Amino acid sequence: NAGVTQTPKFQVLKTGQSMTLQCAQDMNHNSMYWYRQDPGMGLRLIYYSASEGTTDKGEVPNGYNVSRLNKREFSLRLESAAPSQTSVYFCANSLEENQPQHFGDGTRLSIL
Amino acid sequence: GESVGLHLPTLSVQEGDNSIINCAYSNSASDYFIWYKQESGKGPQFIIDIRSNMDKRQGQRVTVLLNKTVKHLSLQIAATQPGDSAVYFCAENMASGGSQGNLIFGKGTKLSVKP
Numbered sequence: 001n002a003g004v005t006q007t008p009k010f011q012v013l014k015t016g017q018s019m020t021l022q023c024a025q026d027m028n029h030n031s032m033y034w035y036r037q038d039p040g041m042g043l044r045l046i047y048y049s050a051s052e053g054t055t056d057k058g059e060v061p062n063g064y065n066v067s068r069l070n071k072r073e074f075s076l077r078l079e080s081a082a083p084s085q086t087s088v089y090f091c092a093n094s095l096e097e098n099q100p101q102h103f104g105d106g107t108r109l110s111i112l
Numbered sequence: 113g114e115s116v117g118l119h120l121p122t123l124s125v126q127e128g129d130n131s132i133i134n135c136a137y138s139n140s141a142s143d144y145f146i147w148y149k150q151e152s153g154k155g156p157q158f159i160i161d162i163r164s165n166m167d168k169r170q171g172q173r174v175t176v177l178l179n180k181t182v183k184h185l186s187l188q189i190a191a192t193q194p195g196d197s198a199v200y201f202c203a204e205n206m207a208s209g210g211s212q213g214n215l216i217f218g219k220g221t222k223l224s225v226k227p
Contacts, residue, residue, distance in 0.1 A: 004155075040120055042201055042217030043156070058214060090155050098144050098205055101215060103155030 002026055004104035006091050012110045013081045021076040021107050023091030031094045032074035033058075033101060034066060036087040043090060049074055050097055081111045120199060122222045131189040133221045135202035140183060144205035146215065147176060147187045151198045159187070159200075189223075197225045 007022045025032065030051045035043040035058075045058030049068040063085060065077045078085060088108050092101040125131045137145065143164040148156035162169045162176045162185075169176050175188040185202050199222050203215040 040219065042203075042219045043215075044217070045214055048214070059216075092155075100146060100158045100161055102158060103148075105153070105155045 004091055004093055004102055006089075006104035006107050008107060009105070010108045012112065013078075014112055015082060017081050017111075019078045019081060019109070021078075021089055021091075021109070023074045023076070023104060024072050025074075025091075025093045026072070027093060027095075027102065028071070029093040029095045029102075030071070031097050031099075031101075032068065033092040033094075034064075034074070034076045035090045035092065036060065036085075037090060037106075038087050046076065046089075083111050085109065086111045120220050120222045122224060124224045124226060125192050127192060127194060127225055127227050129192055131187075131192045131196070131223060131225075133187045133189075133200050133223065135185040135187075135218050135221075137183050137185055137202065137204040137218075138216070139204060139206055140180070142204040142206055142216075145176070145178060145185050146203045146205075147174075147185075148201045148203065148217075149196075149198045150201065150220070156201060192223075192225050194225045194227055197223055199223070 033048040034046040047066040092103045094101045146161040147159040199220040
């Protein structure tokens, strides 16, 4: 039982390259989330999916797109990476909204 | 308490002592609060949550206190152990003006336990 699995764990990109971060859950939870965490800061919500088939913007959506492929998978795409997107990206899920969120171990992304 | 700048506030305690980590939240309409623990290189781990209809909730070695009057949340850890060393985040749920899934995180407090 892996919970929330993120791939890759590390990635280095050049400015302008595109990249999709993958997230899969085996908890059968309805809601999924993407956050970014920058040094010395808490997590900021990029996008979330309250249930399969729906997605909504969070606090910092610019430069990102998401796809809720099915109940298990929620991917985050950077179409044209910028150095400001260097960060650690966390995927999370919750049974429903307003319930505890459970996090993966993150993708460390560096953009040169 | 929570920090605004790049440097996390640090709480240093002796092994076996009790720890209290504080958090000031921003929205009086928030009705759900969570404490997370984050170890180096890992994702945040759920510790305990509390809803606004309560002012205290206890778990195993942890207690969360909520004071809605002054918008303050605290996490108490009893008999702190070296394994408790981590960064602790509070998060509030902005129940009004948007999705209830939108957690707002504080910037964290680093707990350091001296053996």
